[in-house]
Structure formats: C-alpha cells, structure tokens
Amino acid sequence: DVKVTQSSRYLVKRTGEKVFLECVQDMDHENMFWYRQDPGLGLRLIYFSYDVKMKEKGDIPEGYSVSREKKERFSLILESASTNQTSMYLCASSFSNSYEQYFGPGTRLTVT
C-alpha cells in the first residue's frame, strides 16, 4: 500500500512565523505535489517536483517555497505566514508516467 505521510494534522501559527510542512512517501514516486484546498475552490496546485532538487511553480506559488533534497521527502515552506494562508494543505505523489496521485491525510493550518 502506498503511504504518504504529512508531519502534522493540525497546526496553529502566528502571522509572520516561518512554517514548515513536511511530506514523505514510501513508494519511490518521482513526482510530488503540494496543494491547498479551500471550500468552493477545490484543490489548487502550489508547487510540483518531478525529481530531486527539481521544482516547478503551480498556480499559486506566491508566499510559498519548497525543498526536495531526497526523493521521498517534499517540504513546503511558508516564509512569513499570513492569515490568508489558513487552509488545508495536501501533499500527493505519483510515478512519473502516471496521473494517479496518492494523497497524504492533509495538514489543517490556521494562521492567527
């Protein structure tokens, strides 16, 4: 069974704090993704990585950065958290030749 784990289920941070969200997958997937999910907006792609140290901006990269130093781990960084970054953050992974993405359980981030 594919397993994608995320470092926290719930997180509360203050405005201006630097926030790290970590994602680990155990299926040797090449692709990894970070999304945020908001009511009525669906999943929006923040960043995407198709290989170690490779990253691409998604639809809403502003205010975020990512790091992929190892194949199994993809980190999302909020450089200076703002209240409009309060959301559910979902990590996903897939093989390079597949559209089937496997999701982690999500991190509900609240920025106060």
Add this chain to the structure above:
Amino acid sequence: RKEVEQDPGPFNVPEGATVAFNCTYSNSASQSFFWYRQDCRKEPKLLMSVYSSGNEDGRFTAQLNRASQYISLLIRDSKLSDSATYLCVVNRMTTDSWGKLQFGAGTQVVVTP
C-alpha cells in the same frame, strides 16, 4: 471560466436510488479524465478513470462526452457509504512536466436511509 466545473450539490439521495452528475471541462485538448472521491475530513482517493468508451466499476459508471466536453458519474443502488464529495479531475495540458492534474471543486453526495 474555471477549467473544471462541477455542481457543488448536495445531491440528497435515498438509499438504493440512482444518482448522476456531470462535470464540464474547458480545454478541448485534455486527454485523461478521472473521478476522485473525498470523504469528509479525509484525503482524495482515485475512484476511477474515465475512458472514451465509458466504463463501469461495480455500481459506478463513468462516461465521457468529448463533443460537449463533459464527463459524468452515475452511482446505482446507492449505499450510505457512498456519501462523499466526488472530484472531477482532468489532466493539464502543459508542454512541460507530465502528471499535473486540474481538480474540480467537487460534488457532494449525501445518501440518506
């Protein structure tokens, strides 16, 4: 216009009944289509791929209409456990990296006893 549009619902369905809903997509060049299921407070999971000829998986039937650019999902003999949000998903047509998907906001289905 959103790339993938869905009726948010909720579709309230008596147990045992049939429910069907559609999703429209804007990019006529899209080639791959999927339905994902997301239970309340859980992560999305792939329910089924949608093929040009239509396909069935047990009580679930998916159809693709390329001319009108929509896909549909039909659930027969609804079970209480079918209550979920169904996400319509289309591959993104980009010249760069493969594997990116465009998600609809979801259609909520509530099956009642």
